[in-house]
Amino acid sequence: MLLCLHIWFLEVVSNCSDDGSHAKDHHLSLPVSTGDLTTSAMGEMEELRKEMENLKDQITAARKTFQDSTLQEAAAGVTVVGRVQLKTRKTLRGHLAKIYAMHWGTDSTLCVSASQDGKLIVWDTITTNKVNAIPLKSSWVMTCAYAPSGNLVACGGLDNMCSIYNLKGKDGNVKVMRELAAHTGYLSCCRFLSDTEIITSSGDCTCVLWDIETGTQKTVFAGHQGDAMSLGVSPDFKFFISGACDFTAKLWDIREAECRQTFGGHESDINAIGFFPNGNAVITGSDDATCKLYDLRADQELLTYQDASIMCGVTSLAPSKSGRLLLAGHDDFNVNIWDMLKAERVGVLAGHDNRVSCIGVSSDGMACCTGSWDSFLKIWN
Amino acid sequence: MSSKMQSSSSMAQARLMVQQLRMEARFEGIKVSKASSDLMRYCGEHAKNEPLLMGIPTSENPFKDKKPCTVL
Numbered sequence: 477m478l479l480c481l482h483i484w485f486l487e488v489v490s491n492c493s494d495d496g497s498h499a500k501d502h503h504l505s506l507p508v509s510t511g512d513l514t515t516s517a518m519g520e521m522e523e524l525r526k527e528m529e530n531l532k533d534q535i536t537a538a539r540k541t542f543q544d545s546t547l548q549e550a551a552a553g554v555t556v557v558g559r560v561q562l563k564t565r566k567t568l569r570g571h572l573a574k575i576y577a578m579h580w581g582t583d584s585t586l587c588v589s590a591s592q593d594g595k596l597i598v599w600d601t602i603t604t605n606k607v608n609a610i611p612l613k614s615s616w617v618m619t620c621a622y623a624p625s626g627n628l629v630a631c632g633g634l635d636n637m638c639s640i641y642n643l644k645g646k647d648g649n650v651k652v653m654r655e656l657a658a659h660t661g662y663l664s665c666c667r668f669l670s671d672t673e674i675i676t677s678s679g680d681c682t683c684v685l686w687d688i689e690t691g692t693q694k695t696v697f698a699g700h701q702g703d704a705m706s707l708g709v710s711p712d713f714k715f716f717i718s719g720a721c722d723f724t725a726k727l728w729d730i731r732e733a734e735c736r737q738t739f740g741g742h743e744s745d746i747n748a749i750g751f752f753p754n755g756n757a758v759i760t761g762s763d764d765a766t767c768k769l770y771d772l773r774a775d776q777e778l779l780t781y782q783d784a785s786i787m788c789g790v791t792s793l794a795p796s797k798s799g800r801l802l803l804a805g806h807d808d809f810n811v812n813i814w815d816m817l818k819a820e821r822v823g824v825l826a827g828h829d830n831r832v833s834c835i836g837v838s839s840d841g842m843a844c845c846t847g848s849w850d851s852f853l854k855i856w857n
Numbered sequence: 858m859s860s861k862m863q864s865s866s867s868m869a870q871a872r873l874m875v876q877q878l879r880m881e882a883r884f885e886g887i888k889v890s891k892a893s894s895d896l897m898r899y900c901g902e903h904a905k906n907e908p909l910l911m912g913i914p915t916s917e918n919p920f921k922d923k924k925p926c927t928v929l
Binding site (some may be wrong): 518520521524525528531532534535538539542543544545546547550551554555557560562565566585601602632636698699725734736737738739752753754756757765771773774775776778797798800801817837840842843844855857 | 863864868871872873874875877878879880881882884886887888890891892893894896897899900903904906908909910913917918919920921925
């Protein structure tokens, strides 16, 4: 029986991190302080609260009416995939401190990584050569991204900014092309839509669509009640999903500028999020040590990936090319590999000497890359 | 921010949340059985092209160092 909980918070003071610290504070459904409201305002607040409860119940009831079955039942006849044993094929050495993020280029050969040694490195994963080593103004980097074109990379972190670098500048030097500044909290994640648009998520609880050329915000996506930690763009580039410290994932329509759906169920912060390859489902990874699969068209959670022996939070995740495998990086230095349909663990990648902070599968599906606080990246297949 | 401003901003926030919930309550979904079978079909159709599942022959693995052959 799958219950999808809609968790809503009502707070007098915003609980989003705007002091630049990496604190992920939030509070669970506190009653609103009515000390400064007039009587009629108190009345309206009470009406709003009642309507919120009614709507939450309506949504839960509607989701139950779609629940004619479960994925578990539907996949009962499917055989679990055989044990998946991947080997480390390459180790990318060069960072001098914890790696916080990595992102594959679309050519499945180059990737970019970000470390708190204050560098962005673009790697040729086949030769292990460093194509670019870009020094950053702020070493407190938390995310990086590769543009689909291969022309640009971006990064950001505790400087609250998203910096865009042009890899293909005329004189061969990699320079800052634009600094996107407006967030009032740390930059947790960024993903390019194209060379002219990028989406960011922030500790200020919002996500933003930027015009890179003008350096301005095109759209602010507000709604999360906790730090937005991670985002993913749909395969058709029309939607993006965000996971946050309010324990929910949200689906956003980029051009209509609205939140379409909200998914709850996790019992702690969502640190990682990604689309299933066909764009119809979303996978989340949380500090509650589980991953969850939500179907967008059925508007609910289909499966939870959990095991009593896994007690450490999920830091990162990536689906394999067919979607059948889910790779999840944890605080306990390992990556767990799940059969996504059967919710059974079918493999482990053990090779790092510290937390796995980031993971990505190349677009041709040939390899998985992990990045760790041990300062190394590893390529597995 | 004064406490009065906080209160009126929390009222505005509450109104926005109700508006959002109203929109989400209008969502028309499909049955889980259909969603599940579509996911399973996608996995099935793409499994044979899935390198991490099917394995990669050494000659086709760009990440595997190919040992040179010596003719004895």
